[in-house]
Amino acid sequence: MDLSELVTSDNAENGVWTQAVIYGKKQNFEICILGADADAVILYNREKEKEAQKLVSTLFTSKKTEESTKETAKDIKKERAEDAVVRICGLRSLDNEPLMLQGTELKCDKSSYRLLCTKIPDVIPFVVNFSNTRMNFLSPKKKN
Numbered sequence: 001m002d003l004s005e006l007v008t009s010d011n012a013e014n015g016v017w018t019q020a021v022i023y024g025k026k027q028n029f030e031i032c033i034l035g036a037d038a039d040a041v042i043l044y045n046r047e048k049e050k051e052a053q054k055l056v057s058t059l060f061t062s063k064k065t066e067e068s069t070k071e072t073a074k075d076i077k078k079e080r081a082e083d084a085v086v087r088i089c090g091l092r093s094l095d096n097e098p099l100m101l102q103g104t105e106l107k108c109d110k111s112s113y114r115l116l117c118t119k120i121p122d123v124i125p126f127v128v129n130f131s132n133t134r135m136n137f138l139s140p141k142k143k144n
Contacts, residue, residue: 008137012037015089022122029099032090033130035137044086081117084127088113
């Protein structure tokens, strides 16, 4: 029995192109999304865990003021955006026109992904949910 059709790790590592669904509607562009099992995503999540452990540790052992440990809404928004940015590895328009956002051309780079996630927050749960769903990274069945 060949289990090859169940392999998701290869596509998770390389990314899968999918049409963006923003605010419940398919958009005229695609995002290449890494799976939650991709090395970059795993390393990013591990780094977040370490930072959280450090923060908890300093809360109990340090004499920091309450003011210095407060998170701002801006900090939280930035962290949420980064959860998606680490999973994006490409953007492309479906109409062969440049992908534009408020006068800025979106390219295949982290600053463009960050801008997209910051200006259109609904991109974040779309990307993260897609990334976390392993079935999205199955290869098509081979025809015999």
